[in-house]
Amino acid sequence: MLWCTAMTPKLSDRTRFRLEHNLLARAVADARRPLVDLTESNPTRCGLSPGGEMLGELAHPRGARYEPVAIGMPEARGAVAAYYESRGVQVDPERVVLSASTSEAYGWLFKLLCDRDDAVLVPQPSYPLFEYLATLEDVRLAPYPLLREERFRVDLAALERAIDERTRAILVVHPNNPTGTFARFDEAEALEHLARRNGLALIVDEVFGDYAWGALPGDRLPTFAGRANALTFVLSGLSKVVGLPQLKLGWIVANGPGTALEAAFSRLEVIADTYLSVATPIQLALRAILDNRAGVQGQIRARVADNLAALDRALADHPSVRRLPSDGGWSAILEVPRTRADEAWAELLVREEGVIVHPGWFFELDREGYLVVSLLPEAFPSVIGPVIARLAEG
Template identity: 30%
Template sequence: MPSAPARVANVPVNQIREITQAAWAVPDSIVLSIGEPAFPVARHVLEAGMAALDRDDTNYTPNAGIGPVRAAFASRFASLAGVDEDPSRIFVVAGAQQGLHLALSTLIGEGDEVLVPDPGYPTFTMTVGLLGGRPVPYPLVPDHGFQPRIEDLQGLVTPRTRVLMLNSPSNPLGSVFSHDLTRALVQFAHRNDLWIISDECYEAFTYDVPHVSPARFDAGGPEAVAEATEARVITSLTLSKTYGLTGLRIGALVVPPGMEAVLSNVMEATVSCVSAASQYAGLAALTGPQDYVRTALDHYRANRDEATAVLDRLGIDYLDARGAFYLWADLRHATGGDVRGWTRSFLAGHGVALAPGTAFGSMGEGWVRIALCGRTADLVEGLSRLPAPPRRP
């Protein structure tokens, strides 16, 4: 059999999938390792998708998506991010992951560098490497609340640096960028002639703090920084988490002016277009009743509070989750410098699956990501089995 090229062979294993698939093979295990919303999809969304199939709306759509769906994404972006975008710059994509691949395909060449958060979602690194680029981790450290520092980023920029990846609210951290930090990050990118890809998959889920989109500070945004002489922010949105449509694979890219033609060509060369039925289901989600989103937000907040109460009782430290539906917890007292191996042992011995922090980069050693999106009783029971740290004298 011919060998795979190095850029394919070197794509790392996704440790989230690794532990989750192991958990699915263990009867009665409590799976807290994967971010799968637990609520049934709203009926009006299902009916819109089924209606498209009933009328045999199964043909190709335009590369960038059906006009009403693009307009609905633009309307949501204006409402939540405060940024007005023409629907012609909205590309409907097969979920945020395909959107990430599409955006990076247009921005980087062989050997180009992309600044990725560490800890950060693993497919940031995986996709850059698969496209022949070089992922360059920027550290997010406990002493700084796992927030980016401009001085760290500046020290990593080289002549090959092309893109800064941002993710707020963060998967895996649950952290949320402030207004001032977001503005400073956009200024940094423009000063260094970088593109920004802003992953905003969890923009609907923040707790007592606002979501701030970097596009607000880009050229054409309502608070454009002086450095922004042309738009450089690409925003990635998805309906997977917001409406529980993880399997329908529908999201959107919001792109700067001038990228439309090349993105259409790259879209044609990858998936051509998103399923029409998924697009009509997405349209119903975006434009119909929003009860699902409100119910999910309340559930995730309540689960966060229940989970932190358990960790507080055990004396386990964690990062205060201000967004998304994950809790980032410190198990360094138990993991012995190998959190990946420890999560496998913990699953085998206690029947609970947690995502190892090293799934998200080397800075995650000793930490675990806890998904807050499932049943409250399972969450509380699973976390109650965690080992408490030694008592402090």
């Protein structure tokens, strides 16, 4: 065989990711002491694992057989419907699709709804993974603002202005990460109306739906599941519902006006069939895992409440730092003195306090003056006092 000069294979343009380290990542890499990570939101790294009882179910002997079902095994989809029923909502198990994660479900929905360069409207601020999920499907993200002064209510006028002929879906994170806002009933209706009038689907990410801080105010919608005013896909999964991301099980609950729903669902079924990504043992164990969620959810709620109380105690002495009001979720947004950029604040906290926090831009907060902290870490109460005191110094 004759060898010729090697040519480097061309890689796709869509994977031309920015891989260089930012200021914060460099500060973390250079740190010479153990750091307390207040960006950690993986419950299994925060001492919040539910223990063996739940995982024991994964050893079901039927797991030895492989009988794939595109949208997920009927008993597993029934378990998802039972989960919603226990929350007072009727969901048809025939309109549930299982995936390996919510992130994968997003990819499937973008494939279902969008051609190359079609657009999905996404809230700002919000969870940072969307940019990657959309890029990987050649989908364009168009931001719509949430109004900070109105507890991050959707700016409906701006949302409507952002719709163009290439828009295919409105994405709602409910409650939003990191703002923790649940939609008001009137807001949900307005979103559905807009979606329907413009021929758009609603994609509603409810991974934090079980984590309201106390009773939800009467004007807030607990879930979009079961609502059929527009073609709606509600997403959730075990990574937040039982704090076990490693089980790799998420779901889509589809609902909407008859013909639109049927057409979309039959195509979604083909997409799911192409991947068959959910493992059999987790499907067999799903019922028991969801039925036993109260224990781990109680632990997570208690941790969030304790850390929130520690945060509020620390803030009481320092009025120049504030926590933005929220309805739920696992994070808090801090409004901090604008004496330096958020990234510089985060870098300083690593250097001086040995603590990692997220600068606001990470969640697309639209101006400087915000840091975001996770409320899951065990060490939170021991470090938050000095962190707030340092921020208050400016």
